[in-house]
Amino acid sequence: MSDDAGLQALREAARLSPDNLPLRQHLAGQLLAKGYLAAAEAEFRAALVLAPKNPDILAGLAEVFVRQSSYGEALAALEPLLATPGYPPRLGILAARALMGEGDMGRAGYRYFEAISRDASLADAELAARLTPAIAGSPRPTPPEATTAPQPLYAAPASHPSPADSATAEVERGGLTFADVAGMETVKEALRIKLLLPIQQPDLFAAYGKRAGGGVLLYGPPGAGKTHLARAAAGELGAAFVNVGLADILDMYVGSSERNLRATFDLARRNRPCVLFFDEVDALAARRSDMRQAHTRQLVNQFLAELDGVDQSANEGVLVLAATNAPWYVDAAFRRPGRLDQPVFVPPPDGAARAAILRILLRDKPLAEMDFDAVAKVTEHFVGADLKGVVDRAVEAKLQQSISAGRAIPLTTPDLLTAAKTVRPTAVREWMATARNYVMHANDSGAWDELMPWVKGKW
Known part of the structure; x- marks a missing residue:
């Protein structure tokens, strides 16, 4: 990108005028057209801060996600747009690709053929060939718009059996400790005080009424070592480690995601002391105000309830670590005391x-x-x-x-x-550009003051 003078000029203009929405949209579109996907994602996200419900921005972000094979995120961005009658047919093509990536060939076929029926110029022979067998031997899916209530992209027919109520995450035990984590002394000290010392010195903490357990939200640019740090925290204690991915929780059947989440917490409680690690937690704990579907809000409510526990000792010995590259998308209720109440910035290494x-x-x-x-x-x-x-x-x-x-x-x-x-650094610069927008323009509560020295640095 450094050799593209036009893009560099646009980026500099956006830096000098961060609130110029048309400029940011144009820059994001140019980055996407030239294949700079990480940079395009950062710019689309920055534009969403200025116009949270702008359909063009959401569509651009969804296309970035599809091209990055982040199909679940693409579907989440497309869902409110596809619920609008007369949505642009190109969004149906994007949805088809995302649904195909998720393995839902039936709905992907419906979205594709519905889109080209309205705009034949969007026809893609390769995509059609992959989708036609999937729908040839099965009933044509019911269009979501024809139902009495909006249906999520993940919805299954009511007659389809629900999956078993069991956790798919596994308990690990490893030998990593903080000695295997280079630098990050401030982060390690925060984890020691918040999570580790209450288990290592229970009598002292009990004298002050502090229980062993709690949660910390690790945030920072991609690749900075958040998962590695979580494994080391478990090893430092000799505790069990449960690494929870999105596939372990999210399910296409309404209600199943909540059951998976409850089963995962129960698994951690049976193996205490345990470090329960949620990666990409913004996908499970997104702001409810941004959600259109009741079942997605219910997942956030279930997550909050599991963090609180059914009684004061329910989560004692369960240390919840969550990691995200986008902490500003996490529902504010997660930062309430007793939950993920201590956001800890994991910086790029010096x-x-x-x-x-x-x-x-x-x-x-x-x-x-x-x-x-x-x-x-x-x-x-x-x-x-x-x-x-x-x-x-x-x-x-x-x-x-x-x-x-x-x-x-x-x-x-x-x-x-x-x-x-021969190696180019990943999205640290782009991440810092996004963080700068939040710190400078959406930080009335002071939640991101910790980032101020970083975003003012030479990024």
């Missing part, structure tokens, strides 16, 4: 932390004398995931040399420096 991450990533590999600080200096704005990519590329190149030589050749500093030139 130079010293990047050097420490590289040491950890390379500690079990054959090495010559290494200058980790030199590599850290040329990997500014890299997060842990980016640095792992650098190491992987350096290892692949060195393996080829070792195979030719018939022996293991140690990695060197030039190997890492060469690999670093």
